[in-house]
Amino acid sequence: MGDITVLFRNDDVNALTPELRNVTRIFLDRGISITHTVEPGNVSEACVAWLKQMRREHGGLVEIVQHGWNHAKHGRGEFGDGRSYGEQYDDLARGRARMEELFGEDFFPMITIPFGVYKQDTVRACDALGYKVFCAHYNYRLSRRLFYAVGRLLGRGQLFGRGISNHLRNYPRTRMFEIDSAISFIKKYYDDYGTECEFETESSMLGHFERFERFIPVIVVLLHHRYHNDARKLQLVEDVVDALQRRPCVRFSSYRGVWSEYRS
Numbered sequence: 001m002g003d004i005t006v007l008f009r010n011d012d013v014n015a016l017t018p019e020l021r022n023v024t025r026i027f028l029d030r031g032i033s034i035t036h037t038v039e040p041g042n043v044s045e046a047c048v049a050w051l052k053q054m055r056r057e058h059g060g061l062v063e064i065v066q067h068g069w070n071h072a073k074h075g076r077g078e079f080g081d082g083r084s085y086g087e088q089y090d091d092l093a094r095g096r097a098r099m100e101e102l103f104g105e106d107f108f109p110m111i112t113i114p115f116g117v118y119k120q121d122t123v124r125a126c127d128a129l130g131y132k133v134f135c136a137h138y139n140y141r142l143s144r145r146l147f148y149a150v151g152r153l154l155g156r157g158q159l160f161g162r163g164i165s166n167h168l169r170n171y172p173r174t175r176m177f178e179i180d181s182a183i184s185f186i187k188k189y190y191d192d193y194g195t196e197c198e199f200e201t202e203s204s205m206l207g208h209f210e211r212f213e214r215f216i217p218v219i220v221v222l223l224h225h226r227y228h229n230d231a232r233k234l235q236l237v238e239d240v241v242d243a244l245q246r247r248p249c250v251r252f253s254s255y256r257g258v259w260s261e262y263r264s
Helices: 016-030 046-060 085-106 120-128 141-152 202-212 233-243 257-260
Strands: 004-013 036-037 064-066 105-113 185-187 198-200 216-222 250-251
Touching: 004 016, 004 064, 004 105, 004 257, 016 036, 016 046, 016 233, 036 046, 046 064, 046 085, 064 085, 064 257, 085 105, 085 120, 105 257, 202 216, 233 250
Parallel strands: 004 036, 004 216, 004 250, 036 064, 064 105
Antiparallel strands: 185 198
């Protein structure tokens, strides 16, 4: 088995909080990249200033990308469901414009969709706006891998309303490169906007990693900083990161790095 590239992505960045600082520090202290997905409609001036400072001080170890517009729910998610193409395009467009205004060249034009709910109109809008990277989700179960294989043969991004992972490929019929999430620190959410959840254990996280590495060479690990709100929950992140860092087959990168390496 060859080297495995690991990315860490932290979602729902809006306010500058101790949790955001603490989670970020775990990665910077180890020289590992962390990707922050920013809600452009909600991000505070203090958070913007801090992110730009982190970029100045740590360069590519801090990556800044877009997370929808304002994380509002319209049905099951911010996008998809009953929202028209125009409504979705407008929210994504003003989000992208805001990211460019706030962060300039520090913004890498990648889009992540809040709640993971989207439809083909969402994808078309993202492609029309020129995002370089689109993020969905990869599942290693055999039934899902077979489903993905059928979808890819048909050149589809979704089939029967369910996502087809095109991880490390171009999303079908678009100019966007797809890099999908795989593992999450959170096992179960108690609500959409809270700060309490059921976490995976270090052992279960590493077990997931060992299963995923059999099928994909790039594994994205997902965090939500606001849930890591005490020493024990921060220690879980440290323990998992340290365990992966000790593995000789693991190297760390960013979305920009993987996009540059794998795009055709």
